[in-house]
Amino acid sequence: SSMARSADISEIASDIITRRMSITMGDLQGLGMSQRFATAIDSNCALKNIMCNPADIYRKPNGVCNNLKNPMWGSSITAQPRFIPPHYGDGKNIGIIPRYLSVSGEPLPNPRHISNSVHNGGISPPRGCQFTVLLTFFGQFVDHDVISTP
């Protein structure tokens, strides 16, 4: 519940700031503004002062203490740094609506059509002898174990 409270505060504060300062979420996420925001919201963030035992064989189940110097890195329900700014379909870039328009403003193609086209093996689809479909599920397992982000 403390993490949910932090998330609510962050989301609502972001909304208030962008409206009051007439800036976009992209502006707020930019350098400078993001540091001001982080400083202002710091005291309302959950999970502070994590203590790790260096003698523990494993990290915590939620990923905490995987990195002893930065105990929260890679843990569940924490923000993940991005290489590029987000571009979701909702105006606030929260991600509740997937992106549906291209940079030209035209609707993006149906992902199912792309998937079917890319993976269409024709009448004689290639068969690998090195991996089975288990590789896919193992990759998904690792992915979700690392992310665990709602």
Next chain:
Amino acid sequence: DIVSECVAEAVGLVDR
């Protein structure tokens, strides 16, 4: 600072 004010307002709304 306007950012701090907005965060404080959000805290008030969430904790209300």
